[in-house]
Each structure stands twice: as C-alpha cells, then as structure tokens.
Amino acid sequence: MPLAEARAVLSPSSEEESGGLEVIEANSGRDRESLAIQCRCAWRFTPRVALPPVPGVGRPAGSDPRTRPESLLANITGCGHLFGDDHGLAMAMQEDWSQRGFRVRVAVAGSPGTAWAIAHAAHWTGQPAAPLVVTPGRDEQWMRRLPIEALALETRVVRTLRELGVLRVDRLLELPASEVKRRFGDETLWRIDRALGQIDEPLDCLPMPDPVVAWKAFEHPVSRMDWLEEVLQGLVVEVAEGLKRRGRVAWRLVCRVCHEDSEVGPGGPGRAGGRMEWATGLVEPGREAAHLWGLVQLRMQRHRWPRQVTRLEVQAEGLVVPERPQETLFDADAEAACQRVKRGLVRLVERLANRLGRHAVAWPVLSDDVVPEAVVQLRPVAGPGVDGTSGRADLSGPEANGGRVGPASRPLRLIDGPRAIEVMAVAPQGPPVRFGWEGRTCHVSRYWGPERIETGWWTDRQVARDYYRVEIDTGEWYWVFRRHGEEDWFVHGVFE
C-alpha cells in the first residue's frame, strides 16, 4: 500500500497529527545487516547460508526482486536426516523463527530460484504459509502453476505480460523463447532460466564465525621480497591445512599486507591507510597448497609490493564442502580422461585469469542477434572466487548458432568500428570494383552478396546494411558493407 493511501485510510485524529501512523524510511543496507544476524540462527540447521545477491553485481542493473533483503538462502544438502527428513528440517526452521517473533515462509526445492518463488507464492496466491517441500525433480511442475511474479522478472516486464494476458508461468513458457527475447531482452530469459533452476546458481555463503586465517606480524618492518614470499608461502600452506582439517574447500584466498611504506598510499585499488589487499580467485573451489601458492604468486605479479611490511595475513573465503565426483560403472577410463582434461583446463584458466585479469579470459557464446557486433558475447570464465559475484564458469563453451549462412560467410577478424574506404568504382547494384585499403589499390575479382542485415526500428540499435564478401586480385578476402540508402563504403572484417 502506498504511503499516501495509508495516510488516507488512517485519517488523522485531532489528538495525533499522524493518525497513529509511524513512518520509517526504507534502508536496504540496514536490512541486510539485520538479515546477516539472522544467518547465525540458521547455522544450527546448515553451515551453508547466504544472503540475497547484491543488486547489480554480475548482472545488468535492473529491479530484481531476488536482491531484496528479505530472504535467506540455505543449502541443506545432507542436513535433512538430522531432523528426520527435509520436511522436518523446514518445520523446525519455521518454528524456530516463529518463537522469536518473526513471520517466515520456508520452502525446500532443487534450486534457489524455485525455493525463492515457492516461499513467496503464499504472498501472491493467498495460500497458507506452511513449510513446503518440493519432491525432487518436480520443480518446474510447481513453477508452472505460479503467477509470473514468481519468476522475479523486472517490474515493467511483469506489467506488460499482465497487460497481454500472460498471468501464469505456464502461459509464459508456451511462448517461443526467441519472441520473449526480442520483446523483453536477454535479461528476461536469464531470469526465467534462473527461476526454473536451469542456471547453476552457487551460493556465496557467509563465512562461519571461526574463519580459516593465518597471519604473521613482524617485530620490525620487512622489505626483502624473498623473506616476504617465504612467509606468505608458509601462511598459504597453513590455510590449506586449516581447510583440510575443517573438511572444506575455498573459492578464494584474500591476502592482506600491512605496511609503513609512504609511497604506496591511498589512491590505488585496495590500498589505503598502510594496508593492501587482494583476492586470488579460483574457478573451482580448492585447497591444494601448491596450487594455491602458485595462483597467489601469479596474482602478486599484478601488484607493486610495498616496502616496510609489518604484517601479512591470508584468509580463505567462500568455504564450501567439496563435491565428490560421481562414480561411473562403465568406461571408467574414458570418464577419468574426461575429468583429467576438465581439471587441467580449470587449472589453466585459473592461472590465466589471476595473472592477466578476469576480463582477459573468456568463453565466447554466440547469440542469435543479427547485428555482427552483438553476435558474440564473452562469458567470463571466473567463478565466485575471482570477483565475489555469483556466476559460475560454464565450461561447456559457446553454443552453436543455428542461423548459419554457409561456409566462410563471416570473417575471422571483425574490425572494431567499421573502417571507411575510398572507393574508385562501383559495380552496378553491387560492391566496389576498386577501392583503397591500407595504402594500396585493391581490384575486386569476385564478390558474393548482398546480404542484408537489418534490425527493426523499435530496437535499441537500428542497423540497415548491405554486406558483400569481396575477393581482390591478390587473393585476399574482405567483408565490406554500405548502409542502406547511403554511398559510403566500409570494411568490417577480414577473412584471415
């Protein structure tokens, strides 16, 4: 209910100007802090409890109901039997908070998205707020019955869908994905997949009160790098042993350096007040000391070390229980070889991402966008460990584009910002016959086209181009285009 409406309902009496209405400004930061306190109560049910994702981190900015500080996400895998079963655990949770004066709704499902939707379903459908446990494998069946708000879509999308008469999830899922994407964008498809549990959504669990940390304070400031490296290596080994004792693996190691160096002061990222901090991230959580130390060394190379170091500290964050690989009955050798390749790739990617930066290593994913510049999307390979966001590296790689034109229809090098060319002669209804490129005159001997690439006027990026593949007399191939209705020609790609 809007505030103005509430004020109107509670009309002011003569004694009290506000009509007995107490107005408190919303403060999401304080709400998150309160929610973090509630996590402590959840640790008696499971050690893996996370707050809602932070708005705008890892995803485009937009109103996302999932980021509202009103839910706790808990991974209860392997904990249900301590309370009889999963339903017993859910009942115990609800009872625990009710006794402390909170009104809570508990839902257990196969993915955070479905659990969130079902926990909120009572709000939209008016159903009783009893704990609900979804039978494994029936998440989507449950989701289909819920209103579209359960998909945690953007407000404008929900409003438009309601205007179109799409009120329930099953009606929305009947629409072709390409139509939904064209009308509402990639973000909407991503949110639908998230709600249906089709996107792996690892929880960035809050650290337990007893952190896995190792530190060393020096009596006198130390500047010798070889000493510092030796101490740091010892701390990494100590943390790795701590993880092993605790039966956990970590998504990242945070190294903190306290120093008295005046040259390395405030201004740089993570450097302020004589303290420097950086995180070494992993693509898959781990605890192998040698591997962790190798990554820390690579990450160190990206920073200028301060002199006069007074204290070193290493802390493991994002602790999770290690996953046990599923055993196979048949063809164990092939499975082992596959795992070896995958593990090797993860190790390589971790090294590259920590040394070159997360942005420098990516898996390309092809979309069905027609605009050449938008066809390829780069998916960062890093997981929660690298930047603290909740996007797991998808090692499945890019998906094939269904709308292929044929072999060699696209160049292997796309010029960032099409380059204008000087054209000496143009074939009637065709491409240039002679044009200047990199200081020489190119004579076109063969060409293929035009291939018209055009987007709708209602899209953000309006494009109307006629593309030609041209072969010049020296055997080189280029991708040229002219904007529809204009005379200027551009080279947009090289068939390397």
Place this chain on the structure above:
Amino acid sequence: MSRLEQIDSLARRLRRMERSRRPLEAGEVVEGTGHAALDSLLPAGGLARGRLFEWINARGPGTGAVTLALLAAGELTKDGENRTAGALAVIDRDGGFYPAAVAEMGLSPKGLLLVRPESETEWLWAVEQVLRSPAVDVMLTWADRIDDRVFRRWQLAAEAGGGVGMLVRSAEALGTPSWASVRLLVRGWACGDGMECGGGSGKRVGRRWSVRVLRDRTGGGGDDGFEWLLEWDDETGGLHLLSRLECPAPAGVQATR
C-alpha cells in the same frame, strides 16, 4: 654429481635441444586433419603433437592463413572414440578475433577459449602457459616478431604439453630463424591468377589457396619446390586438392601487415 653423471646429463640436454631438428620419433603421435588434401601436403601426413606450425601469409592478413590453420586443427577439437578433446585456445592480442566464423568451419565450438592479453609480456607468458597445458589441444596466435629464445621456450612448452601450436605470421618472418617444425607459405589464389572460376557475383564461394612447405623438420626436408593448390568447397565444406605445381621460388610474397 660425478663426471660420468655430468656427461650423461649434458648429453641428455643436447639430445633434447636437437630434438626439434630431428625427424619424428617412433612414439610421436601424428593426428590427421580430417582433410586428405591437407594430410598429403603436411610432411608427416598430419599434425604431429608437441610441435609448432608456422602459417605465413604471403600478402596481407586477408590471405587466409588463419582459416587454413583452423581447418587443419578441426579434427583435433573433436572428441574421438577413446579420447576427450581438449580446448582450442586462441590468444588474440588485437582483440578482433571473431568466433562466429569458427562454428562455420566445421570446428566444434565447445571449449573455444579466448585469451586477450593486454601487453606483449603478458602475451608471451600466456602463449607459453597454454602450450604447456595438456588440456589444450590446439593453440593459435598471431606472432609477427618473436625473439629466438622465446620461440625456443614455446617449442619446449609445446613438447611438454603435447598439443599443437599454430603461429600465424606475416611475410616479414620469412627471413628469420624458426623453432617451428613446419613452416608453410600461404598465398591467396584469385580468379585472375589464370584459373577458371565463376565471374562477377559467382554463386560458388570456393576459396583457393596455394600452399608451399618452406621448412620441414619432422621429415628432415625443406622446400621441395612444389606449390599445392587447394580449394575450400562451400557446398561440402571440404578442402580439395586441385593441383600440385612445380615453382622454382615462392612467388607473390609481399611483406605487408
């Protein structure tokens, strides 16, 4: 270490240093490219694992050496009956590599890893790391100028990793020393080169190259004076051998980039 052990160690190092100059050994694996024309052109009958291959553009980058290198690598990126394919890593300093074209070439786009280093130092390091990784089957990068020692490190890294390194270079590299096992000169073959082909907006897209093996350390040979004329068929996606011509010297080489 005794003198005998020291001599033995030095002899082992010497053998290892000379390995790239020696023919293929019995245990070395040669992978077919999936294109009979390329297999017959490549000295060992395919791509020997743990080796570097240089693809030199006789003219500008539009000549198509990268296309040929990726066509040759296609078979390595597919899962086999008894093996799981590793990644195809493309290390692109310029940032213009366009993966949309890769899927069209018959390559499995699964596991295409794109690395974009920002500086030369990072690029050199990244190439060595990728070559050294056993999880990468094919590494492709553009390398016009390479220091001799760096080149040697890459070659040793490729041996350690067991993958195939594809180096695409401009014609400037022709006069420089190389640690690659095979050096191939690629020249685009246009319609005006005396070959019969559809004119104007011809419907056939067949792209033609002439390829010459300039250096071969896997078989111990060098330039045999032959140019292989290949055509990439747009209808079948296959690579066909059109002819094998005898030419006294590589023609049409122009150092542009």
